[in-house]
Amino acid sequence: MIEELTSALGLGHYQEWDEAKRQQFLLEELTSRRPLIPRRWECSAESREVLDTFKVIAQEHSEALGTYIISMAAEPSDVLTVALLMKEVGGQVTLPIAPLFETLNDLDHAGEVVDQLLAIPGYRSLIDDRQEVMIGYSDSAKDAGQLAAAWAQYRAQESLVNVCNRHGVDLTLFHGRGGTVGRGGGPAHAAILSQPPGSVNGSLRVTEQGEMIRFKFGQPDIALRSMEIYACAVLEATLLPPRAPEPHWREEMDQLAKVAHAAYVGVVREDPDFVPYFRAVTPEGALGRLPLGSRPTKRRQDGGVETLRAIPWIFAWTQIRLMLPAWLGSGEAFSRRLEQPGGRDVLQEMRNEWPFFGTYLDMLEMLLAKADVAIAAYYEHRLVDEPSLKALGKQLRERFGRLEEAVLDILQQEKLLENTPLIRQAIDVRNPYIDPLHGLQAELLQRNRDADGAISADLSRALMVTMAGIAAGLRNTG
Known part of the structure; x- marks a missing residue:
């Protein structure tokens, strides 16, 4: 969409710019007081769908929407683009923006990408020193196999914890698990306690998908028990983190x-x-x-x-x-x-x-x-x-x-x-x-x-x- 917008405004071809130029453009627009998107812009159906999505965000309470997840995130500009669209279309509603690292290559470079993101002047003020990052289990396992993916996910979390600690930013890891073992599923208590030390530091986000929603939250008593399991595991992992691997x-x-x-x-x-x-x-x-x-x-x-x-x-x-x-x-x-x-x-x-x-x-x-x-x-x-x-x-x-x-x-x-x-x-x-x-x-x-x-x-x-x-x-x- 940004490529279509910059071309229509005569600013150049966004897709041809390198990462540094993209970041510079996005940061300038984030601090600019004038609107970037023309009110009567006749864009493609795909771009219109994106703009309509952000208009819906503007009409809702942020508590009802949670986090904006960027699938297949690869560069800091991916996060800045979402922040800019929220500013342009989202009005006063801003959501936490979580880059989602899914493939084996993305997981291997997750720490590097977030490090570059947190080093950008002005970005820290946008997030109030709080950053969410989503770890993808499904596509990484399909891409590389379960064993290689599990180890890549572990190393990515270690890297992200170190990067955010160095920048003084509170990190919340968002685990995109499914129900199957091949998609990161398994008993919640054991899964949380097996994460790298420091990765569960008083906060955690997890997806519950498919039939797991019914199994874990389909009845009030079972839902309460499921929340107790999550809360106890997060407390234990925070106060008594597991040992670091030799x-x-x-x-x-x-x-x-x-x-x-x-x-x-x-x-x-x-x-x-x-x-x-x-x-x-x-x-x-x-x-x-x-x-x-x-x-x-x-x-x-x-x-x-x-x-x-x-x-x-x-x-x-x-x-x-x-x-x-x-x-x-x-x-x-x-x-x-x-x-x-x-x-x-x-x-x-x-x-x-x-x-x-x-x-x-x-x-x-x-x-x-x-x-x-x-x-x-x-x-x-x-x-x-x-x-x-x-x-x-x-x-x-x-x-x-x-x-x-x-x-x-x-x-x-x-x-x-x-x-x-x-x-x-x-x-x-x-x-x-x-x-x-x-x-x-x-x-x-x-x-x-x-x-x-x-x-x-x-x-x-x-x-x-x-x-x-x-x-x-x-x-x-x-």
């Missing part, structure tokens, strides 16, 4: 993340059979008809995995009980380290003494227990014909098996959830109700494909019911 733990995580990332990318991005296998074996093509979610399943209708939004990406794999996005790559990382001298000892040391790594393994163990490669193989049997795709499916299930062996080795257990019998019991109770839905869903998907999507309304509704039923039974799927 230098050799950092080196271990760097290597584990490197191996896991390479393995994940080698399958998801580089294997030519992966996208066809994903579309053949999962109900991804039918998710758009499911009356759940607030956005289209894809950012673009063409392209591969990179165009798919994180929620349907995770949801599709969960439906066939393979849970692939949350574990792919981890098996290679752990197995390789266990084969090396001293590997088992250091992994067990990290599991016992470092809350971040211990919580990660706990979530991975729970996820492995909920998965069922036999059900995934049944979907493949019904829906996949090509030998190359079947070979890839077999390889993925073998990777899953090696990861399960590695996790049990690190945990020194004979079976999953050995030390958490209540979770094991809950899974065992739900499975007999969920398993028949998988068989029915595979049959309906086959009929839907044979009919090129032209199945009857009753069969289409039945297919949607199987998706909702499996999601409800597995609980943390959104």
Whole structure:
């Protein structure tokens, strides 16, 4: 929109300016007393939608709106642009502006971007020395794999805490978690206590999404209990922060993340059979008809995995009980380290003494227990014909098996959830109700494909019911 505005006013092409010139322009306009946007400016529909959004902000109480989040933030000018539009259109209403760092590259540079932002003269007066930063879990995991993303998120938070402390600015980290492990989900208390020391300093923001809103806040007593859990965890993390990781733990995580990332990318991005296998074996093509979610399943209708939004990406794999996005790559990382001298000892040391790594393994163990490669193989049997795709499916299930062996080795257990019998019991109770839905869903998907999507309304509704039923039974799927 700013490009369109500067061109219309004869000020030049905003997109061609470097970051320094953009910042200079935005800061001058922020302090200027004259309006920048002409009252009768005939702009494009996209720009009009942006302006209308800020007009809505101007008409509401700031307490009802919370924070303005900038998705895919990459430069300080992204934040200054929103501040300028609030000044131009938002009237007296100003909201906290939180840059959202989502991809692996964005997380790696989050501290640097916020450092540049806080060093800009005049910006500190706009924020009253309070800065919110949102950490994205969904897209970073889809981009890099769960293990590499989790470590990048941890390091980004450490960097942001250090930067804000150096500038004397109060930082509130905003965690964009979903319900699934692959989107940062898990027990709230453990998740908060596993954050870097200093990152929970009396304040925290978290998203609750999808079915997790109903589970945690659907009834008054449960909602009260959920808020108690959050409040107690924030107090504990503030007053008794977890220990900082030892230098050799950092080196271990760097290597584990490197191996896991390479393995994940080698399958998801580089294997030519992966996208066809994903579309053949999962109900991804039918998710758009499911009356759940607030956005289209894809950012673009063409392209591969990179165009798919994180929620349907995770949801599709969960439906066939393979849970692939949350574990792919981890098996290679752990197995390789266990084969090396001293590997088992250091992994067990990290599991016992470092809350971040211990919580990660706990979530991975729970996820492995909920998965069922036999059900995934049944979907493949019904829906996949090509030998190359079947070979890839077999390889993925073998990777899953090696990861399960590695996790049990690190945990020194004979079976999953050995030390958490209540979770094991809950899974065992739900499975007999969920398993028949998988068989029915595979049959309906086959009929839907044979009919090129032209199945009857009753069969289409039945297919949607199987998706909702499996999601409800597995609980943390959104």
